[in-house]
Amino acid sequence: MPKGIEVNKLKKTQSKKRLAQRTIMVIIGACITAIALSLFLVPNNILDGGIVGVSIIISHLTHLPLGVFIFLLNIPFIFLGYKQIGKTFALSTALGITTLSVATLLLEHVKPVTQDLLLSTVFGGIILGIGVGLVIRSGGSLDGTEVLAILFNKKLPFSVGEIIMFFNLIIFTVAGFVFTWEQAMYSGLAYFIAYKMIDITIQGLDESKAVYIISDEYDEIGQAIIDRLGRGVTYLNGEGAYTGDTKKVIFTVITRLEESKLTTIVSELDEHAFLAIGNIAEVRGGRFKKKDIH
CATH class of the missing domain: 3.30.70.120 (Alpha-Beta Plaits)
Known part of the structure; x- marks a missing residue:
């Protein structure tokens, strides 16, 4: 067999292996995120930021399953992600959001691990950050907020980080009216913990x-x-x-x-x-x- 053909076959094998690893990590990360939401945060009316946070509020007001809103509200951002970032990102994001939605639906009636607000905030934030970090590290996303921020960044004199912060500030303010201001503050703390854990998960402890x-x-x-x-x-x-x-x-x-x-x-x-x-x-x-x- 010619050497060039052997090299091409090796590259294809390595590419398939990387794709399989990325797919598995996206699924695992989405499932971990679903555990954080369903067993720690949502039962205690503690929000995540972004589209997931909006989904939690709408689910609470309508009494409809959270997984349905996570899936439906993120569909436009999968399309935007394809346009703004690329095909691989869009496919990984679609897989992650679908897995998160299904896992959330399956865990909807499972008893929460704890009803202590502080414990739920800390451990929910840690687990959430690990799950989201694994998905981002694998080239996907579980929330359309960053894609939206990238789009707005081209038209507004603000950075992507500032737009995301402003968007989440609105969400946590709304949460204060829908739930209580105490739970809104716990939500902000959970988001901060998750944000730090995302960095650690992406970069690794051995930085x-x-x-x-x-x-x-x-x-x-x-x-x-x-x-x-x-x-x-x-x-x-x-x-x-x-x-x-x-x-x-x-x-x-x-x-x-x-x-x-x-x-x-x-x-x-x-x-x-x-x-x-x-x-x-x-x-x-x-x-x-x-x-x-x-």
Whole structure:
């Protein structure tokens, strides 16, 4: 068999494997989200933000199943997502929303885990954030608010984050009238917890950091990072815009647990070195794998 055909078959196999993994994670994430809503938040009249929050309010007022409104209200945003972001996003979102709607319907009459408002808020927010984070990490969404915000962002002088915040502020204000102001405040707390858990789920607990170092002692610092941290380094060519001097820039990627040791290494070898450290969500390929240290 020609080598080109073998490569194509391998790529197709890998593509199918990634698709299967993404599909499974979207389904799992949607089911986890349904558990958070049905067993913690909704029975205690605590809302999520976005379209799901609107669905909870309408379901409470009409006494109709929550899953039906989650599905129906998100249909327009699946279409908008296809137009604004792409086919893969739209299909993943359609799968996630359908799974969430069905799972919510199945769990509708299951007894809630707790009726304590604080426990429901904290654990509901944590579980909700994990579920939504898994879906987003797999390339989909469970709520049309962000798609709507992206659309409005093109016509309004506000960022996507500001539009989402404003939209959720309206939802939680309405919740104060429909339920109680205490439950509206608990809803805001649950949303905040979920928001933080989404970040952790997407980025992972072992958060990586990109490091840039500019120093005349670049060779010694680079070798020390290799020997004492077990991390690979790359030397980039730079030029000072003000002085015009050529500079070597050290680039490496570390974990947050290694940050303190790296700053110590740099300060020991050159206390005047320029050091910039920033968070990065994901690292793939290359030689990021940690080596043995000396």
